[in-house]
Amino acid sequence: MKLYTYWRSTAAYRVRIALNLKGINADLESVHLVKDGGQQHSPAYVEMNPAHLVPTLVLYDGTVLTQSLAIIDYLEALQPDPALLPPDPVERAHVLAAAHVVAMDIHPVNNLRVVAHLGDTFGAGPKDKKAWMCHWMDRGFAALEQMVRKDTRFSFGDKPTLADICLVAQYYNARRWGVDLTPYPRLTEIEETCLALPAFADARPEAQPDAE
Structure with missing residues (x-):
């Protein structure tokens, strides 16, 4: 594989x-x-x-x-x-909704090719591109902060799910672009809990063989 x-x-x-x-x-x-x-x-x-x-x-x-x-x-x-998705249909829907906020609301408009198009077609400069990316991450994180559970280790329970996978990956991008994460204490707490696990830590961008 x-x-x-x-x-x-x-x-x-x-x-x-x-x-x-x-x-x-x-x-x-x-x-x-x-x-x-x-x-x-x-x-x-x-x-x-x-x-x-x-x-x-x-x-x-x-x-x-x-x-x-x-x-x-x-x-x-x-x-x-x-399992990365819970068996209960309602809980599964909650996890998928949180994952989709990242994968379908935030990430597509922050993709490298979208940001490049903003510059090539509309003349967006580096500051404009950064403001664009941070805006959509803030919108998504504000929603996620309210969607995740407050009484569990991870987003929706005591084991990581697809929601946590999507959150941690997007948080890396947020830190890269300088998003102020202080309004999202619960999300930051979840990220810290996830990165304490080898499965998450070993997948970090800076841990990859092609990291620059």
Whole structure:
């Protein structure tokens, strides 16, 4: 099994955490999103992933999976224990809603290609791009701070779920861009609890072999 990844990609970060939590080994293949005009645009890579994005997971039989949440869903089905989604339908919906705030509300508008388009098409400078990214992270984190439970170790219980995976990966990006996280004490507490686990700590961007 091979994971095409990039150390700073929050989407790839999610999959690395999930693999670690599941105890599933995957060889890591770096796809540099900036060097050489972006290696994700190379013909060989686009043949695997037409969206020009990371991560991509290639299974032992050559089957190719893309999109981080779809890959994690596959891992959940492949190895249900430890579960990343609770069995109760209502609790499952709560976890998915929190995960989707990150993966569908925050991350898509903060993607590298979106920020590049802001500059190329609308003339946004570095300060404008930073303000854009911080704005959408603040909007999402404000919602998440109210959505997660206050009486548990992790976002929705005493074991990490998909919501925690998405939160920790996005928090890395928030710190990178200088988001003021003081209004989100519960989210910060959850991040600290998660990063104390080797599965999360070993997946951190700075711990990756292609980290710069």
